[in-house]
Amino acid sequence: MKMRARKVRRKKTEPAKICLWKRLIYGTLLASGISIVLIVLYALILYMGWANADSISIGNTIIKIIGAALAAIFVERGICNNRWLIGALAGVCYIVVAFFIFAILAGEFALNMCFVYDLGMGALAGALTGMITGMFKK
Numbered sequence: 001m002k003m004r005a006r007k008v009r010r011k012k013t014e015p016a017k018i019c020l021w022k023r024l025i026y027g028t029l030l031a032s033g034i035s036i037v038l039i040v041l042y043a044l045i046l047y048m049g050w051a052n053a054d055s056i057s058i059g060n061t062i063i064k065i066i067g068a069a070l071a072a073i074f075v076e077r078g079i080c081n082n083r084w085l086i087g088a089l090a091g092v093c094y095i096v097v098a099f100f101i102f103a104i105l106a107g108e109f110a111l112n113m114c115f116v117y118d119l120g121m122g123a124l125a126g127a128l129t130g131m132i133t134g135m136f137k138k
Contacts, residue, residue, distance in 0.1 A: 027074030083130035091126025
């Protein structure tokens with residue numbers, strides 16, 4: 001009796017699932033570390049006299065926007081769906097961590113409407129970064 005060789009169908013391996021929460025923590029902490037370096041560089045610029053003390057609020061805002069954008073880039077790397085939403089979530093998480101960093105550096109801890117504005121700014125910066133990086137990924 002002859003037996004036919006059957007083709008064995010192998011299941012296609014699914015891509016490894018990306019744990020969003022691990023990436024969120026990793027990206028937020030990495031962006032926070034980079035923002036601490038930027039804060040030190042900005043303090044050095046202020047110390048050298050290249051900028052005056054009136055620019056501190058603008059400098060802090062720019063550092064927070066850069067940090068939220070970097071957090072969104074680090075978190076959404078390798079994710080295909082809903083990049084804007086994941087970017088916004090990463091931006092909000094970064095702003096929460098940055099709030100604690102700036103509160104420790106300032107020596108005061110006060111929740112006010114500026115924190116709510118910063119949350120919106122972080123969500124917007126993260127969402128825009130997610131949309132922009134999504135345009136360049138295939």
